[in-house]
Amino acid sequence: TSTASATAKQLCELFTSCVPTTKKMTEAERIEASLFEKPSSNGGSKHSVNAAVSDEAAWMARSGVALALEACGRGGALDAASGDLSLVLPFILEKGLTDKDDTVRPQMRAAGIGLIEGFAAEHLDTLLPILENEMERKPTKGMSESELERFDWRQQGAVVFLGTTAKQLPKDDPKIMTTVERLGAALMTPSESVQRSVADCMAPLIAKMRAQAGPLLDEYLAKATTGKTYGDRRGAAYGLSAVVKGLGIAALKQHNVMGTLEEACKGTTIAGKQGALFAFECLVARLGLLF
Numbered sequence: 001t002s003t004a005s006a007t008a009k010q011l012c013e014l015f016t017s018c019v020p021t022t023k024k025m026t027e028a029e030r031i032e033a034s035l036f037e038k039p040s041s042n043g044g045s046k047h048s049v050n051a052a053v054s055d056e057a058a059w060m061a062r063s064g065v066a067l068a069l070e071a072c073g074r075g076g077a078l079d080a081a082s083g084d085l086s087l088v089l090p091f092i093l094e095k096g097l098t099d100k101d102d103t104v105r106p107q108m109r110a111a112g113i114g115l116i117e118g119f120a121a122e123h124l125d126t127l128l129p130i131l132e133n134e135m136e137r138k139p140t141k142g143m144s145e146s147e148l149e150r151f152d153w154r155q156q157g158a159v160v161f162l163g164t165t166a167k168q169l170p171k172d173d174p175k176i177m178t179t180v181e182r183l184g185a186a187l188m189t190p191s192e193s194v195q196r197s198v199a200d201c202m203a204p205l206i207a208k209m210r211a212q213a214g215p216l217l218d219e220y221l222a223k224a225t226t227g228k229t230y231g232d233r234r235g236a237a238y239g240l241s242a243v244v245k246g247l248g249i250a251a252l253k254q255h256n257v258m259g260t261l262e263e264a265c266k267g268t269t270i271a272g273k274q275g276a277l278f279a280f281e282c283l284v285a286r287l288g289l290l291f
Helices: 004-017 027-036 046-074 083-097 105-136 147-166 174-187 192-206 210-226 230-247 250-254 256-264 268-288
Strands: none
Touching: 004 046, 004 083, 004 256, 046 083, 046 105, 083 105, 083 147, 105 147, 147 174, 147 192, 174 192, 174 210, 174 230, 192 210, 192 230, 192 250, 210 230, 210 250, 210 256, 230 250, 230 268, 250 256, 256 268
16 A cells, blocks of 8 residues: 555546636636637637537546545555545545536545445544534535535535444444434535435434434424424424434334324414424335335
């Protein structure tokens, strides 16, 4: 592994160098560029054709880097002792998960999962702090629509990475509860894609901490029907379904889930009725025929 650290750096640098610039041209630069554009044989612009070819090559290069990083992670071809994990995982979070290409993003997520599955068993103390810090990020006021979209992509990936890492923890490890709490905070993110990812990751962790999960179920049940905002109620419904999935369908009777939701449906508040319907929807989606 003597060249592993150099390889990791080179892959990250290659990926960055192949990200198309988002710099906007000034009016003078635009006029100058148009003056020097040469028409192609079919009447179009060689400049625009070359740009399209360049973009095609760029995303393919980034895709190749993602595949290489996944192979390095799963194959153990990174040098943890040299700091490769602390370099590559934050890079995937910051650059890979926010890539504009719909093919590259899932590949970079797979690269992160591969790295975690390849190294988490022996390097939890390195990986968990990185992901816990990432989960502390919040959207800033004034973010544009595209910036919020990239934030959601990154948050969604971080949730999956944290859940994948926590699966390596032994049953009843205190860090499992800490991780579930962090995931629970992400449930209140007003993004359904993030909430769905949280629930997917939370269910298997609940199965590892059954003794502590009861109060969490009651909390989500209450918040689903009384939460102040749409996002709170929707997130709590996802959380409720994840906890029930982790504990088993018997939890529905033990915690009077159905009775509480039916009462909310018959209640007088629109928020309560809406939250109950969200909960039913999430339970059906997560439990399937069992429900």
